[in-house]
Amino acid sequence: MTLDRRRWLSAAGAALGSAWLAGCDRLATNSTFTGVLRVAERWTKGAQRLVTDRNALAREFSRAEISRDFRANGTLRPQDPEYVALVAENFAGYRLVIDGLVEQPLALTLAEVRAAPARTQVTRHDCVEGWSSIGEWTGARLSALLDRARLKPEARYIVLHCADTLDPYATDGAGRYYESIDLVDAYHPQTILAYAMNGATLPVRHGAPLRLRVERQLGYKHAKYVMRVEAVASLEGIGRGQGGFWPDRGYEWYAGI
Ligand SMILES: Nc1nc2c(c(=O)[nH]1)N[C@H]1C(S)=C(S)[C@@H](COP(=O)(O)O)O[C@H]1N2
Ligand SMILES: [Mo]
Numbered sequence: 579m580t581l582d583r584r585r586w587l588s589a590a591g592a593a594l595g596s597a598w599l600a601g602c603d604r605l606a607t608n609s610t611f612t613g614v615l616r617v618a619e620r621w622t623k624g625a626q627r628l629v630t631d632r633n634a635l636a637r638e639f640s641r642a643e644i645s646r647d648f649r650a651n652g653t654l655r656p657q658d659p660e661y662v663a664l665v666a667e668n669f670a671g672y673r674l675v676i677d678g679l680v681e682q683p684l685a686l687t688l689a690e691v692r693a694a695p696a697r698t699q700v701t702r703h704d705c706v707e708g709w710s711s712i713g714e715w716t717g718a719r720l721s722a723l724l725d726r727a728r729l730k731p732e733a734r735y736i737v738l739h740c741a742d743t744l745d746p747y748a749t750d751g752a753g754r755y756y757e758s759i760d761l762v763d764a765y766h767p768q769t770i771l772a773y774a775m776n777g778a779t780l781p782v783r784h785g786a787p788l789r790l791r792v793e794r795q796l797g798y799k800h801a802k803y804v805m806r807v808e809a810v811a812s813l814e815g816i817g818r819g820q821g822g823f824w825p826d827r828g829y830e831w832y833a834g835i
Pocket of ligand 1: 648651703704705706740741744755756783784785798799801802
């Protein structure tokens with residue numbers, strides 16, 4: 579989608595109203611103003627290219643390429659009492675909370691999550707520690723869940739709050755795992771909250787009952803044990819403010835691959 583100058587001008591004109599358009603001819607001959615337009619145009623194209631690239635799909639593999647033993651990493655079985663209780667009842671009382679900057683906060687049962695628009699994909703998971711595994715994931719499209727909750731215009735990031743305390747020694751209360759993504763990744767077609775792996779119910783070690791798959795990013799962005807999805811305007815005030823458990827400890831927030 580490229581905007582030519584005429585369309586850009588008329589869109590800008592429409593936004594500013596007809597009084598502005600009346601002075602348009604005079605403005606168009608003003609070199610400072612046309613310079614500003616050129617810069618704006620270039621910026622728009624650059625931004626569009628960036629967004630287009632980020633919307634490209636991660637490579638998908640055939641079922642024959644699925645790793646026989648998909649590695650598990652980080653928390654393998656949360657010991658947090660709330661989670662232990664959920665496992666004991668096979669997640670019957672689990673609710674996926676979607677709140678924050680949304681018009682319609684939700685608390686969805688797993689059946690409701692499974693009934694949402696879904697996607698299945700065979701992808702390669704790349705951990706910063708230097709290993710990769712290929713697996714098949716099925717889950718609800720995050721975009722569909724967010725559309726149901728209706729994001730407010732101020733929402734800029736989606737925070738995934740997890741059930742597990744990975745650092746029990748954090749004295750500032752920032753020991754819980756969490757991650758966050760921007761709206762480009764949140765609306766990417768391969769971004770799902772997965773409830774199945776390799777055709778079976780998602781096992782605890784891989785993040786039951788729901789784990790994020792955000793296939794254009796490194797492994798640590800793929801939050802397991804997701805309890806709550808929060809729409810926010812800023813990442814300040816969450817954990818240590820860097821947007822994720824590992825970003826709070828020096829990793830990049832944006833881990834695109
Ligand atoms: N809640 C939670 N999510 C997490 C982690 C974790 O420790 N806790 N580890 C991350 C890291 S570093 C990786 S590589 C992947 C591992 O996912 P897997 O165990 O399914 O391979 O989960 C990510 N998501
Ligand atoms: Mo990782």
